[in-house]
Amino acid sequence: MLTRVKSAVANFMGGIMAGSSGSEHGGGGCGGSDLPLRFPYGRPEFLGLSQDEVECSADHIARPILILKETRRLPWATGYAEVINAGKSTHNEDQASCEVLTVKKKAGAITSTPNRNSKRRSSLPNGEGLQLKENSESEGVSCHYWSLFDGHAGSGAAVVASRLLQHHVTEQLQDIVEILKNSAVLPPTCLGEEPENTPANSRTLTRAASLRGGVGAPGSPSTPPTRFFTEKKIPHECLVIGALESAFKEMDLQIERERSSYNISGGCTALIVVCLLGKLYVANAGDSRAIIIRNGEIIPMSSEFTPETERQRLQYLAFMQPHLLGNEFTHLEFPRRVQRKELGKKMLYRDFNMTGWAYKTIEDDDLKFPLIYGEGKKARVMATIGVTRGLGDHDLKVHDSNIYIKPFLSSAPEVRVYDLSKYEHGADDVLILATDGLWDVLSNEEVAEAITQFLPNCDPDDPHRYTLAAQDLVMRARGVLKDRGWRISNDRLGSGDDISVYVIPLIHGNKLS
Amino acid sequence: MTYAYLFKYIIIGDTGVGKSCLLLQFTDKRFQPVHDLTIGVEFGARMVNIDGKQIKLQIWDTAGQESFRSITRSYYRGAAGALLVYDITRRETFNHLTSWLEDARQHSSSNMVIMLIGNKSDLESRRDVKREEGEAFAREHGLIFMETSAKTACNVEEAFINTAKEIYRKIQQGLFDVHNEANGIKIGPQQSISTSLGPSASQQNCRDLGSDAGCC
Numbered sequence A: 001m002l003t004r005v006k007s008a009v010a011n012f013m014g015g016i017m018a019g020s021s022g023s024e025h026g027g028g029g030c031g032g033s034d035l036p037l038r039f040p041y042g043r044p045e046f047l048g049l050s051q052d053e054v055e056c057s058a059d060h061i062a063r064p065i066l067i068l069k070e071t072r073r074l075p076w077a078t079g080y081a082e083v084i085n086a087g088k089s090t091h092n093e094d095q096a097s098c099e100v101l102t103v104k105k106k107a108g109a110i111t112s113t114p115n116r117n118s119k120r121r122s123s124l125p126n127g128e129g130l131q132l133k134e135n136s137e138s139e140g141v142s143c144h145y146w147s148l149f150d151g152h153a154g155s156g157a158a159v160v161a162s163r164l165l166q167h168h169v170t171e172q173l174q175d176i177v178e179i180l181k182n183s184a185v186l187p188p189t190c191l192g193e194e195p196e197n198t199p200a201n202s203r204t205l206t207r208a209a210s211l212r213g214g215v216g217a218p219g220s221p222s223t224p225p226t227r228f229f230t231e232k233k234i235p236h237e238c239l240v241i242g243a244l245e246s247a248f249k250e251m252d253l254q255i256e257r258e259r260s261s262y263n264i265s266g267g268c269t270a271l272i273v274v275c276l277l278g279k280l281y282v283a284n285a286g287d288s289r290a291i292i293i294r295n296g297e298i299i300p301m302s303s304e305f306t307p308e309t310e311r312q313r314l315q316y317l318a319f320m321q322p323h324l325l326g327n328e329f330t331h332l333e334f335p336r337r338v339q340r341k342e343l344g345k346k347m348l349y350r351d352f353n354m355t356g357w358a359y360k361t362i363e364d365d366d367l368k369f370p371l372i373y374g375e376g377k378k379a380r381v382m383a384t385i386g387v388t389r390g391l392g393d394h395d396l397k398v399h400d401s402n403i404y405i406k407p408f409l410s411s412a413p414e415v416r417v418y419d420l421s422k423y424e425h426g427a428d429d430v431l432i433l434a435t436d437g438l439w440d441v442l443s444n445e446e447v448a449e450a451i452t453q454f455l456p457n458c459d460p461d462d463p464h465r466y467t468l469a470a471q472d473l474v475m476r477a478r479g480v481l482k483d484r485g486w487r488i489s490n491d492r493l494g495s496g497d498d499i500s501v502y503v504i505p506l507i508h509g510n511k512l513s
Numbered sequence B: 001m002t003y004a005y006l007f008k009y010i011i012i013g014d015t016g017v018g019k020s021c022l023l024l025q026f027t028d029k030r031f032q033p034v035h036d037l038t039i040g041v042e043f044g045a046r047m048v049n050i051d052g053k054q055i056k057l058q059i060w061d062t063a064g065q066e067s068f069r070s071i072t073r074s075y076y077r078g079a080a081g082a083l084l085v086y087d088i089t090r091r092e093t094f095n096h097l098t099s100w101l102e103d104a105r106q107h108s109s110s111n112m113v114i115m116l117i118g119n120k121s122d123l124e125s126r127r128d129v130k131r132e133e134g135e136a137f138a139r140e141h142g143l144i145f146m147e148t149s150a151k152t153a154c155n156v157e158e159a160f161i162n163t164a165k166e167i168y169r170k171i172q173q174g175l176f177d178v179h180n181e182a183n184g185i186k187i188g189p190q191q192s193i194s195t196s197l198g199p200s201a202s203q204q205n206c207r208d209l210g211s212d213a214g215c216c
Helices: A002-018 A023-034 A051-057 A113-121 A127-139 A156-174 A177-181 A207-212 A236-258 A311-320 A444-457 A465-478 A507-512 B019-028 B066-075 B091-095 B097-107 B131-141 B156-172 B200-204
Strands: A079-083 A094-103 A141-152 A267-276 A279-285 A289-294 A297-300 A346-349 A358-361 A414-419 A430-434 A480-482 A485-487 A499-505 B005-012 B041-050 B053-062 B081-087 B113-119 B144-147 B185-187
Touching (some): A051 B041, A051 B053, A079 A094, A079 A465, A141 A156, A141 A499, A177 A236, A267 A289, A267 A430, A297 A444, A430 A444, A430 A465, A465 A499, A465 B066, A480 B066, B005 B019, B019 B053, B019 B113, B041 B066, B053 B156, B091 B131, B113 B156, B144 B156
Parallel strands (some): B005 B081
Antiparallel strands (some): A079 A499, A279 A414, A289 A297, A346 A358, A430 A499, A480 A485, B041 B053
């Protein structure tokens, strides 16, 4: 089954690269509604809600804040709370999942030589050490995983991603787990070759070292080998970053190929956190946000990808491949819509290569609708979508046209790394992950202030304290219902969007290092 | 399962009066002596039969602690019925009824049916609030009243069902606009109601619910 669609995927990938989102792909998605769902709609599995409870929770009038039940626990005593939108969609289109993954070298996988050789190589002091190494090799590495998705134009993609992205992460990490465990030696540049014998902390790796093989024998590492050419040294964490990037891509490809046999509606942003070997990896594609609040200080762990923040990438793509605009849009940006009567006049504009503005003479082409239009939360790509990275959306077209949006969207996450061992975290130091429902109405500072007020007033041993803090944040963003709608502090408008929040205590990271 | 109407209920009252236990007894027919503190809102649902019509009760069980009051206040909106619960062995829970009632009246639709419940009627030896006091409070504020025991299940079924009967009566009198979901009532997906195989609730309903004297 999988292999049958694989070649189709390969073809399509070629299509994307060539920029032709041609008609042959249109058919697959159009019949979507007749196809079965890949997974039924529901709330995050860890909430453990029955069908009746899911139904109750979908109340757009009272908007109940859902939290982890007393009987349920997430790894690290993570707190979680969510609330449905005020009526913009039937379902809560946010999704989440959280689990502990075990990453083990795939059975039957080609063994990368470095580990074998590392034993021979004797950087380890004695035989006991070797023995330990052997055991840990078979055990695998456990890795904590939190994910948050914000769906649009349907809940399908977000539901699928919340069920499957972790498997792609595991699969990608499996390929490199043995290399990661062997932290004393830099990752080999080429698998299957004789390994580098240069310790991880040495300045450069040389080809010569690997060619000569025996150089790393006891006592000799200090001898500088002859250098033929330099080679980039790639630290271990970059392999994890690469694995997460690949996992996002694979997830997007899976949605892409499975939509011919399942109804996978819409698209979604994706924000995940992976804790592996003492480091947090925060991967974000979309407009959700992660921040660390440590001792009251805010450390941003992600940035948002929107038409505004990605303007130059999108404009450049449209400039290079103008057919993607379907002759309907211009890749140039103007401060406002250009009017026909302004032809021949000079107006401020900016192109993909500019952050500042300049004047240009208005031509016919400039009258087309701008590729990026609108400000702030209202900015849209081709008047259609307000988020520029994520998963799914393969069938999304500009309204009433045959112009596909997907070529402009990227599934690539930005990955940031946080070393848990560099700081002794207290019980009130947390990582907050939330969808834009929270961040649209509360600033980082307001969130940090709320957390630093709330947590110290909770019993440090209360297992629910982080869930209560998450509930407090959702409450602050949703607000209370006054006659004319949801209001938050200072009589500002509350968020009418789906809001989902994790509060992850970092104190559990201390034990890892 | 199909139903003619869906009614939304909310259970309110001080912490520890047995709100979650009443819900559990009603939906699962069991009693859990040690119940964790509810720290937000929890849900239950059950089908009942009123006048030959299948009615789905959707019940919101709220945290009673003062610190959660601001959160639970928004849950009155869109409730057709409220069970206001106190503990007959703890007078302070009875004394707080006025404040709960104020909250309920202020944040709900004016037609919301409120059932006052004196729970823990099995603990007669520790009774701190007389039945007559509960009755008087209910009369004064226009509430329906019952004493229940979530432990022995006494009157639990009746409390939920009588509230539904009262809501149903108001619908028939045209007091509720059933097309406005903000009133806590939804019309079921199309259905012919008469054919359904009655769940246990429908038999229960055949009993005379007018008297709550029975076991309590």
